Each structure stands twice: as C-alpha cells, then as structure tokens.
Amino acid sequence: MRAAAALTAFTNALAVALFGLVPGFDAGDAATVVAIFGLLFIAGSLMRVVPAWRAKRIKLSDVSYLVGLLAVFVIQLIVGLGLDRHSGNKGDLQMICVLVIVCCLIGIARSWELVGGPNIGMGHELFQLFRRRRGSQGPGADDAEGR
Numbered sequence: 146m147r148a149a150a151a152l153t154a155f156t157n158a159l160a161v162a163l164f165g166l167v168p169g170f171d172a173g174d175a176a177t178v179v180a181i182f183g184l185l186f187i188a189g190s191l192m193r194v195v196p197a198w199r200a201k202r203i204k205l206s207d208v209s210y211l212v213g214l215l216a217v218f219v220i221q222l223i224v225g226l227g228l229d230r231h232s233g234n235k236g237d238l239q240m241i242c243v244l245v246i247v248c249c250l251i252g253i254a255r256s257w258e259l260v261g262g263p264n265i266g267m268g269h270e271l272f273q274l275f276r277r278r279r280g281s282q283g284p285g286a287d288d289a290e291g292r
Contacts, residue, residue: 146190150210151255153186157221158248161241173228176241180222187215213251217244 157179164175190211197203221244228237 146193146208147210147255147259149186150190150214151252151259153183154214154217154248154252154255157183157217158245158252161221162245165241171229171232172238172241173225173232176221176225176244177229180218180225183214183218184222187211187218210251210255217247217251220244 160179161172161175164170165172190208194203194208194211198208221241224237224240224244228234228241231237
C-alpha cells in the first residue's frame with residue numbers, strides 16, 4: 146500500500162504539472178480529474194486498511210500518510226473546481242502548484258521509507274543536537290579543552 150501511495154502522489158504531481166503545461170489546457174481540469182482518482186484510491190485503501198486496523202495487525206499511525214494524501218486530494222478538488230469556474234484566479238493556480246510540490250514530497254517520503262532509509266525527523270534531529278550539546282558540557286569538558 147505504501148508503494149501505491151508513493152506512486153499515486155507522484156502520478157498526481159506529474160499529471161497536473163504536465164497537463165498544466167499544455168497550451169490552451171486548463172490546469173483546473175487536470176487537478177479536478179486527478180483529485181477524483183486520488184480520492185478513489187484513498188477510498189479503496191481505507192477499505193483494505195480498516196479491517197487490518199480493527200484486527201490490530203497495523204497501527205493507525207502506520208497509515209497516517211493516507212490522511213495526508215486525503216487532505217491534499219480534497220483541497221486539490223476544491224481548488225481545481227474553483228479554477229474551473231474562474232480560470233484567471235492566481236490564488237487557486239498557486240495553490241495547485243503548492244499541492245504539486247506537496248505530492249512530490251509525500252512521494253519522496255514514502256519512497257524513502259520503502260527503500261529502508263533511516264527515519265530522519267525534526268524531533269529526532271533536535272534530540273540528537275541536544276544530546277551532543279549536553280555531552281560536551283558535562284563533567285570534564287573543560288579538561289578536554291586543555292584548561
């Protein structure tokens with residue numbers, strides 16, 4: 146499912162971006178259609194995940210990426226429909242561009258997880274920084290500097 150989520154995120158970003166480049170083609174149309182397919186993917190994924198969650202085979206936090214994708218697709222659908230109604234709306238177009246970037250980042254994060262890359266979160270990094278600073282200020286730190 147994680148591979149499918151990564152592929153869906155990348156496909157969403159690629160389809161919206163490429164159709165947006167076609168002269169005379171409205172990016173709102175592409176965003177709307179791709180968002181609908183994305184929401185169908187989320188619905189299908191939830192139908193498979195919910196029984197596994199109820200059986201306690203997976204934790205709810207393990208599928209948090211589905212919540213992120215759901216938010217992206219709902220916003221994309223709303224903004225895409227808005228851009229369909231008012232094709233000159235720069236705010237809606239800008240939001241679609243931001244959502245394309247977010248989809249790329251979600252796809253990268255899922256792909257990193259799939260290849261077994263280390264979990265590098267902000268909390269983890271701050272904890273490591275605090276631990277290093279704390280270690281350098283511990284007893285004997287002055288002796289190590291030759292004072």
